[in-house]
Amino acid sequence: MARSRLRRVGAASVTAVLLAAGPATMAAAAPGDGIGDPYFPTYGNTGYDIEHYDLRLNYQPDTDRLSGTATLVTEATEDLDKFSLDFLLDVRSIRVNGKKSTFESDGDHKVIVTPKAPVDAGDQMTVVVKYADVPSSVKWSKGEVTGWHRSDGGAIALGEPEVAWWWFPSNDHPLDKATFDVRVSVPEDYKAVSNGVLTGQFTRAGRTVYLWRQDQPAATYLATLAVGKYEVNTGTTASGLPVYNAYDPGLDSLMGAAKASIERSEEILEFQEQDFGPYPFNALGGIVAGPDSGLGFALETQTRPVYSHAFFARGSNPYVVAHELAHQWWGNHVSVARWQDIWLNEGFASYAEWMLSEHEGEGTVQEIADYVYDSNPEDDPFWQVKPGDPGADNVFHSAVYDRGALAVHALRMEVGEAAFADILTTWQQEHANGNATVEEFIELAEKVSGQDLTELFDTWLYTEGRPAEPPAPQATTRTL
Ligand code: ARG
Ligand code: ZN
Numbered sequence: 001m002a003r004s005r006l007r008r009v010g011a012a013s014v015t016a017v018l019l020a021a022g023p024a025t026m027a028a029a030a031p032g033d034g035i036g037d038p039y040f041p042t043y044g045n046t047g048y049d050i051e052h053y054d055l056r057l058n059y060q061p062d063t064d065r066l067s068g069t070a071t072l073v074t075e076a077t078e079d080l081d082k083f084s085l086d087f088l089l090d091v092r093s094i095r096v097n098g099k100k101s102t103f104e105s106d107g108d109h110k111v112i113v114t115p116k117a118p119v120d121a122g123d124q125m126t127v128v129v130k131y132a133d134v135p136s137s138v139k140w141s142k143g144e145v146t147g148w149h150r151s152d153g154g155a156i157a158l159g160e161p162e163v164a165w166w167w168f169p170s171n172d173h174p175l176d177k178a179t180f181d182v183r184v185s186v187p188e189d190y191k192a193v194s195n196g197v198l199t200g201q202f203t204r205a206g207r208t209v210y211l212w213r214q215d216q217p218a219a220t221y222l223a224t225l226a227v228g229k230y231e232v233n234t235g236t237t238a239s240g241l242p243v244y245n246a247y248d249p250g251l252d253s254l255m256g257a258a259k260a261s262i263e264r265s266e267e268i269l270e271f272q273e274q275d276f277g278p279y280p281f282n283a284l285g286g287i288v289a290g291p292d293s294g295l296g297f298a299l300e301t302q303t304r305p306v307y308s309h310a311f312f313a314r315g316s317n318p319y320v321v322a323h324e325l326a327h328q329w330w331g332n333h334v335s336v337a338r339w340q341d342i343w344l345n346e347g348f349a350s351y352a353e354w355m356l357s358e359h360e361g362e363g364t365v366q367e368i369a370d371y372v373y374d375s376n377p378e379d380d381p382f383w384q385v386k387p388g389d390p391g392a393d394n395v396f397h398s399a400v401y402d403r404g405a406l407a408v409h410a411l412r413m414e415v416g417e418a419a420f421a422d423i424l425t426t427w428q429q430e431h432a433n434g435n436a437t438v439e440e441f442i443e444l445a446e447k448v449s450g451q452d453l454t455e456l457f458d459t460w461l462y463t464e465g466r467p468a469e470p471p472a473p474q475a476t477t478r479t480l
Contacts, residue, residue, distance in 0.1 A: 031045070031047070031082040031083050031084040031110075031112050031113075032045075032084045032106050032110045032112055033045075033046065033084075034046075034173075035171070035173045035175055035176070037173060037338050037339055038338055038339075038340060039338065039339040039340050039391070039392035039395065040161060040173075040339055040392060042108075042109070042110070043086065043161065043162075043172055043173050044086065044171055044172055044173025044175065044176060045083060045084045045085065045086065045110075045171050045172075045173075046077075046078070047076065047077060047078045047080050047083045048074045048075060048076050048077055048078075048080065048083055048125055048171070049074060049075050049077055049171075049176055050072050050073070050074045050170070050171050050176050050178040051073050051074065051075065051178055051179070052072075052073040052178055052179045052180070052181070053070065053071075053072060053073075053168065053170070053178055053179070053180045053181070053182075053223075054070070054071040054072075054073070054180075054181045055068065055069075055070050055071075055168050055180070055181070055182045055183065055184075056068050056069045056070075056071075056183045057167075057182070057183065057184045057185070057225070058184075058185045058186075059154075059155070059184060059185070059186050059192065059225075059227050060187075061153070061154045061155065061186070061187065061190055061227060063134065064134045064135065064136045064137075064150060064155060065132065065133075065134055066089070066132070066133060066134070066135055066167060067131065067132035067133075068130075068131065068132075069128060069129070069130050069131075070128070070129045070131070070168045070169050071126065071127070071128050071129075072085075072126070072127040072128075072129070072169065072170075073124070073126055074124070074125045074126070074127060074171075075122070075123070075124055075125065076119045076120065076121050076122065076123050076124075076125045077121060077122075078121050079118060079119070079120055079121050080115065080118060080119045080121075080125070081114065081115070081118040082112060082113065082114050082115075083112075083113055083115075084106075084110045084111065084112050084113065085110070085111045085113065085127070085129070085169040085170065085171070086109050086110060086111075086164065086165045086169065086170050086171065086172035087109065087110075087111050087129070087131075087165050087168070087169035087170070088109055088135075088138045088140055088165045088166060089131050089132075089133035089135060089138060089165075089166070089167075090131060090132060090133040091103060091105075091111060091129060091130070091131050091169075092130040092131055092132060093128075093129075093130045094111075094113055094127065094128065094129050094130075095127070095128040096113065096115035096116065096119065096125060096126070096127055096128075097115070097117070097119065097124075097125060097126055098126070099115065099116035099117065100116065101113055101114055101115045101116050102114045108140055108141050109140055109141075109162075109165045109172075111169065113127070127169075129169045131169070135148040135155070135157075135166045135167060136148055136150050136155075138166070140165075142162070145159070145162065146159070146166065147159030147162055147163030147164070147165070147166040147167075148166040148167070149289070149293045149294060149295050150293070151228065151248070151250070151289070151290055151292040151293035151294075152250070152290075152292050153190075153228040153229045153248060153249070153250060153290060153292070154186075154190060154226070154227035154228035154229070155225075155226075155227050155228075156224065156225070156226040156227075156228075156287070156289055156293060156295065156306060157223075157224050157225045157226070158224055158226075158295065158299050158301070158306050159221065159299070160221050160299055160396075161221055161339055161395070162221075163220075163221050163223075163224075164220040164221065164223065167225055168223075170220045171220070172220045172221075173219075173220070174219035174220070174221065174335040174336050174337070174339075174435060175335075175337060175435055176220070177217035177218055177219050177335060177433065177434075177435070178217055178218065178220075179213075179214060179215050179216065179217060179218070180194075180195065180196070180212075180213070180214040180218060180223055181211070181212070181213050181214075182194040182195070182210075182211075182212040182213075182214075182223070182225065183209060183210070183211050183212075184209070184210050184212075184225065184227070185207050185208070185209045186207065186208060186210070186227050187206065187207060187208075188203050188206050188207055188208045189229060190208070190227055190228065190229055191208070191210070191227070191228060191229070191230045191232060191246060192208075192210040192225065192226070192227050193210070193212075193224075193225075193226045193227075193228075193230065193244070193246045193287055193304065194210070194212035194214075194223070194224060194225050194226075194304075195212060195214040195218065195222070195223055195224060195283075195301060195302045195303050195304055196212055196213050196214030196215065196216075196281075196282070196283050196302070196303055196304075197212070197213050197214075197215075197242055197282060197283045198210065198211065198212055198242070198244055199211045199212070199213045214302060214303070215282070216280070216281055216282065216302075216433060217433045218302040218332065219302075219332070219335045222300065222301050222302040222331075222332055223301065223302070224287070224299075224301035224304070224306055226246065226287045226289075226306060228246070228248050228249075228289075228290070229248075229249055230246035230247055230248060230249070230287070231246070231247045231248075231249055231255075232244065232245065232246050232247075233245045233246075233247070233259070233263070237266045237269075237284060238266070238270075239279075241266075241279070241281075241282060241283055241284045242282075242283050242284070243265070243266065243283075243284050243285055244283070244284075244285040244304065245259075245262050245263065245265075245285045245286050245287075245288075246285070246286075246287045246288070247259065247262075247288050248288060248289055248290030248293070248309070249290070250290025250291055250292055250309075251288060251290055251291075251309055251312075252291075254291075254309050254312045254313060257312035257313075257314075257315050257316045257317070258288045258307070258309070258312045260315075260316035261307075261311070261312060261316045261317045261318055261320070261321050262285075262286040262288060262307070262321060264318055264321060265284055265285070265286060265321055265325060266284065268318060268321050268322050268325055268356065269284065269325055271355075271356065271359055272322070272325060272326060272329070272352060272355075275352075275355065275421065275424060276326070276329040276330075276424055276425065276428060277329070277424070277425040277428045277429070279328065279329075280328060280329060280332070280333035280428070280432070280433075281302065281303045281328060281332075281333075282303075283303040283304070284303060284304075285303065285304040286304060286305055286306075286307060286321070286324075287301075287304060287305070287306045287307070288306075288307045288309060288312070289306060289307065289308055289309055290309055291309045291310075293308075293309075295308045295309075296308050296310055298311060298320050298323070298324050299324070300323075300324045300325075300327030300328065300331060300332060300349070302328070302332050303328070305321075305324035305325070305327070307320060307321075307324070318356060318360070319353040319356060319357070322352050322353050322355075322356040323349045323350065323352060323353050324349070325352075326348060326349040326351075326352030326353075327345060327349045329348075329428055330344060330345050330348035330349055330352075331344070331345035331349070333428060333431075333432060333433060334427065334428060334431040334432070334434060334435070334436055335434070335435045335436075336435065336436075336437075337435040337436055337437045338437065339392070339395055340388075340389055340390070340395075340438075341436070341437050341438050342390065342395045342396075342400055343387045343388055343390075343400055343404045343407070343438055343461060344436065344438060344441060346396070346400045346401045346404050347387060347400065347401070347404025347405055347407055347408050348404075348405075348408060349401075350401040350402060350404060350405035351365075351404075351405040351408040351409065353405075354368045354369070354405060354409075365409060366409075366472070366473070369405075369406055369409045369470055369471055370470050372402045372403075372405070372406060373406065373466075373470035374470070376402070376403075376466070378465075378466045380466075382398065382399050382402075382403070383399070383403070383464065383465050383466040384399075384464050384465070385397045385399035385400065385403070385464075386399075386461060386462050386463065386464060387399055387400045387403050387404040387407055387460070387461050388407075388438050388457070388461030388462045389461075389462060403460070404461075406460060406470070406471060407457070407460035407461050409471045410456055410459070410460045410471035411423075411445060411453070411456065411457075411460075412471075413471045413472060413473055413474055414449075414451065414453065414456050414471075414474065415445065415448075415449035415451060415453075416449075416474075419448055419449040422448050423444060423445050423448045423449070426444060426448060427441065427444055430444065438461065442457050
């Protein structure tokens with residue numbers, strides 16, 4: 001979907017940013033080069049835009065065998081005699097516009113495809129990839145990092161920034177958002193959960209087929225597949241969204257706390273809509289993994305985040321739900337243009353936790369801001385990571401989250417309540433279903449507030465070391 005999105009957000013800004021990226025994009029891009037992300041230069045591909053992924057998959061939990069057909073509906077953006085896909089699994093065949101094509105692996109996460117006939121820029125290009133492999137067995141250059149998490153009861157595809165290439169061939173960068181249909185066949189005692197709306201489900205010959213549709217654009221890392229013997233709870237929100245929550249039975253004594261958290265999704269969403277604007281998607285839910293998956297994090301997969309059991313070890317946790325649901329706006333509806341823009345995701349999702357705390361009467365935003373500032377001593381390495389440019393190894397450093405949320409609070413204190421509210425909702429409208437950079441956010445904040453915010457953002461996002469003071473109410477905003 002990159003084309004229409006780029007038109008909407010202004011092709012110049014995003015493309016200019018990527019072209020400044022580095023060696024990979026200095027010369028004409030070659031297949032396998034990557035889309036030009038400064039932090040992850042080999043991720044994603046050039047030469048085409050994916051509009052839609054159609055995945056027809058079979059999964060065998062006992063052997064971890066995943067097989068199927070991925071059909072990528074794309075448009076060539078250059079004349080192509082070769083192009084690349086991001087994928088780690090063993091490919092059986094690839095057809096481009098109906099014709100069998102040759103392909104080879106680059107030895108890591110790329111498959112280089114040579115269509116039988118070159119494809120002209122502007123033409124539709126349909127790529128059909130047949131594959132079968134055992135995702136837990138594949139190796140790649142980042143060693144132990146995997147997006148495929150097995151458990152006794154199944155498997156979950158989950159990771160950031162890398163996950164898609166363990167389960168479907170893709171243009172694996174947030175810049176190329178697309179819609180998804182995911183059809184999964186599993187043994188009938190299992191459930192297969194993905195994103196968006198469950199449009200159908202049927203059982204025959206001992207297998208159940210699940211049909212999931214995500215019909216608003218999603219970044220590739222926001223697509224998930226979770227197979228397990230889940231306990232499922234479905235419903236409809238007051239505003240008519242279908243709800244589908246899945247709980248791993250291995251949660252055992254944590255089941256109550258997990259449900260007491262995830263079943264509050266609708267309520268938390270309603271609270272967040274007051275600050276972020278209307279919920280951008282048409283389905284809602286959560287998937288809670290069991291302890292045997294070894295999953296130690298949560299991730300905001302579109303419409304249906306996945307949560308580690310660990311978040312519920314000490315009782316209910318509405319904050320992790322607030323965090324992952326806030327990402328539906330901050331990261332999913334408006335996605336990073338480059339991975340270095342990660343503050344736009346984690347800073348705001350973390351701030352959403354603080355907002356919920358104040359709403360719940362469990363500590364005000366200001367109290368939490370003061371606590372975060374004070375509890376990280378001046379000489380702590382925490383202050384050496386710049387949330388606005390943390391470096392590829394630190395995109396999920398706690399500074400991106402906590403100092404990132406302090407930056408949001410600093411902005412709010414500087415511009416006041418009305419301008420802050422306006423910035424948040426205008427951002428969502430201006431970049432709806434698109435991508436954006438931190439620089440674009442700063443530009444908008446300055447435009448809406450009419451203030452020069454250079455120093456504020458330099459201090460909180462781009463300078464190593466602890467700022468002199470925590471963010472605090474300004475004399476002018478205190479009277480509001
Ligand atoms: N976006 C996720 C969150 O909400 C981050 C997950 C990163 N962890 C990982 N192992 N990839 O915090
Ligand atoms: Zn997050």
